[in-house]
Structure formats: C-alpha cells, structure tokens
Amino acid sequence: MVSDVAQKFADDGFAVVGEVISPDELEVYRDIYDRLLSGEIESGDKRSDLGSHVPRKEGVVENITQIMWPSALHPPLRDLPLHAKALSVARELIGADAELDFDMMIHKAPHTGVATPWHQDAAYWVDMPDRRAVSIWVALDDTDLDNGCMWYVRGSHQQPLRPHRPTSDGKNIECDCSEDESGATPVPMRAGGAAAHSGTTLHYSRGNTTNGLRRAYILNYRPAAMIKLERERGADHGLNENVRQVRNSDAAKD
Template identity: 65%
Template sequence: MTMNAQSTLKETFHTDGFARIGPLLSSREVAAYRAIYDRFLNGEIDCGDKRSDLGADSARQGGAKENITQIMWPSALHPQLLDMPLHARALEVAWDLIGNDVILDFDMLIDKAPHTGTPTPWHQDAAYWVDLPDTRAISIWVALDESTLGNGCMWYVQGSHRTPLRPHWAAGGGGAIQCQCSEDEPGATPVALKAGEAAAHGGGTLHYSRGNTTGRHRRAYVLNYRPAAMIQLERENGMDHGLNNNERAVRNTGATT
C-alpha cells in the first residue's frame, strides 16, 4: 500500500469510524482458512467453553447447530493460525490506523449458518469492555465468504464513534447486547465484501448485520487490537475475553508483549 493510500485509509477510519481495507488474503489463502474454520464448526477442533450461539433465543432452521456461531480465541485453540499470514497482515493494518504500540487483544470466529435469518443486533463493542484511559481499539473483520446484504454483511454508522456510548441491554440468551439503532439511522452504511477482503471499525462505532437468508455460510474472522499497556490493564481488571489465565499464552505476531 502506498503512503497516500495509507493516509487516505487512516483519514477515512478516523472520520467515519470504519473503513474498507480491501483484500488481505488471496483465494488460495482463503481456502486454507476455510478448511480450518470448518474443523472448528464440525467439532474436529474442540472449542470447549469458547463456543456459543449469539442467536440462542432464535429458532434454529435448516439443521443449523447454532444460528450465529461465535468461537473465541481460535488462535489459542489452534496455534497454527498464528503462523499463517492473516495475523501479521491485520496487525500491520492496526499499526497504520491507530499506532504501532498495539498488539492482539483477542480474535474470534463468527459464522452465520444458512437460512437461519438471525440478525446480530446493533451495538458498540466498547459496551462489552472495561473502561480504559486509552480507548484506542480496532477490529479487523475479514470475510472468508462473500459478504452480502442477503447473508449478513456488516453495517456501520458513520461518525458514531464520536458520539457518547449508548445504553445497551441483553439481546437474549446468547450473550449478545443491543442498543437503539436501525438501518434508517443517518450514516448507516452496508459494507459488502468479497472473500478475502476486510473492513475495520473502532470500539465506539455502531454496527450490526442482518440474518443469513441464503443457502451458504457467512464465515468471518475477527481480530481485535489495542495498546499493549491497555491490554495489561484489562487483564489486571479480569478482562481476558474468555481466554482464562491458565490457558496457553498467545504470542503477538510482529510485536512483543
């Protein structure tokens, strides 16, 4: 990426609260990640308590095990992922957009099964997190399938990261939270992506996705980054995003902790 392109991307991210990153993975690399992803989904890789259904209160359709499968810390459950290209490339994006003192805070897989039609409610990620003096955070959302309006592409609200955090409440039995917002909100923007492409958003950016009404999966890999000092403060306050201190440590590709 050229310096001008980096500057434009950074300006867009800080102005809108989100930005389309473009391709992070080749078609061959996408296939490799899908193969591992499916091993998580079919149970070949044991996820233990890291797996949940964010749409647990919705009726499952079409034989789906979950409506919205969330798997926290895939890189801890399957460390070989750290030797593949995505973590290093996403970290470089995070450095470019919010600073080179950031490292991986957590990663997760979110899959919307075919014909489940369960939306992910509008929310701001910061509403899940502990208060920190440095609020810089970035989520890199990577499409492993083409992401469309029909299967649940991401929607973001332009400029919402510059407004106060909205009141949130539990969305149901799956652990998701929600706030008041809709597709009619001024600045609400759908971001469709091809497989291998990514988008980024900040912790205060309002976002959501529709349910999957198509006959194919909508697999996404999400990587979250924040300053190393803030991660240390998070951990001291008991926030490890479900990793648990007695599990294997996660190394940060391209950075030291």
C-alpha cells in the same frame, strides 16, 4: 502522511481495508475454520450461540456460531499471513503500540436468518484510560445484504456511547439503532477482504437467508499497555485455563 484508509477510519469510524487473504490462502483458512465448526478441532466452552436470543431452528446447531480465541485453540493460525497483515493495518489505524487483544469466529449458516443486534463493542469492555481499539472483520466468503454483510453507522464513534441493554437471553447486548439511521452503511465485500471499525462504531449484520455460508474471522487490537491493564483486571475475553487444556489435548492427538 495519513493514508486514505486511516483518514476514512478516523472520519467515519470504519474503513474498507481491502484484500488481506489472497485467493490461494483462502482455502487454508476455510479448512481450519470448518474444522473448528465441525468439532474436529475442539473449542470447549469457547463456543456459543451469539443468536440465542432467538429460538433455535430445527436442524441448525446455532443461530449464529461464535468461537472465541481460534488462534489459541489452534496456534498454527498465528503463523499464517493474516495475523501479520492485520497487525500492520491495526498499527496504521490506531498506533504503533497496537497488539492483538483477542480474535473470534462468527459464522452464519445457510437459512439461519438471525440478525446480529446493533451494538458498540466498547459497551462489552471494561473501561480503559486509553480507548483506542480496532476490530478487523475478515470475510472468508463473499458477503452481501442477503447473507449478512456488515453495516456501520458513519460518525457514530464520535458520539457518546449509547445505552445498551441485555438481549432477551441475557447473554449479549444491543442498543437502539436501525438501517434507516443517518449514516447507516452496508459494506458488502469479496472473500479475502476486510473492513476495520473502532470500538465505539455502531454496527450490525442481517441474518443469512441464502444457500451459502457466511464465515467471518475477526481480529481485535488495542494498545499493549491497555491489554496488560485488562488482564490485570481479569478481562481476557475468554482466554483461560480451559482454552489451554483444549489446546494441549488437541496437540496430544497430533
């Protein structure tokens, strides 16, 4: 029997999963997240400005901080409850062969106000014969319209992939869409909650115009055979020797 969440994911291309981090666990995740943001846990070349298509504001380190592979940079993350819970959700939504492909942090600091452009994740990826994929977007802070909750376009996963173009800095991509598009849906959530979306679901988020933080942790899953094929084609989402060097350096300090 298909669960309500799985049915909504299949029909809409996204679904609210519910709580995946308990209130007691939140501070543990926030502490690791903040140590990565502050540089206490080194991230090397895995850190970038996802909002570099917009001029950087005075006093802001990045418009939108993105750190790829936090679980490789700080392996204890994998032993905390979220990875097991997210894997269970992913297997419910796309199949029992789902495995973690990569993870990332996306942080919007107070008053940065930079939107993440509309896009479909699959437009970044190499072509796969099996396109099943799910991203589980986890809120470490309460999210709403003003600090950058996620927006999804209902049913967009059932349409052809839209043409994408590079953002003005040439580092990321975007496509034509807006909050006025039919099916565009904001998804505010409480800290510890998560939403899941497919690789072809249109999504975006506004900038953070509030005094508070908007910390998000995203875990991405696809079939194990497709991960193997990706790696054979050289697509590892930034997991390379530099990550291992940073990880080993971090371990040596401990």
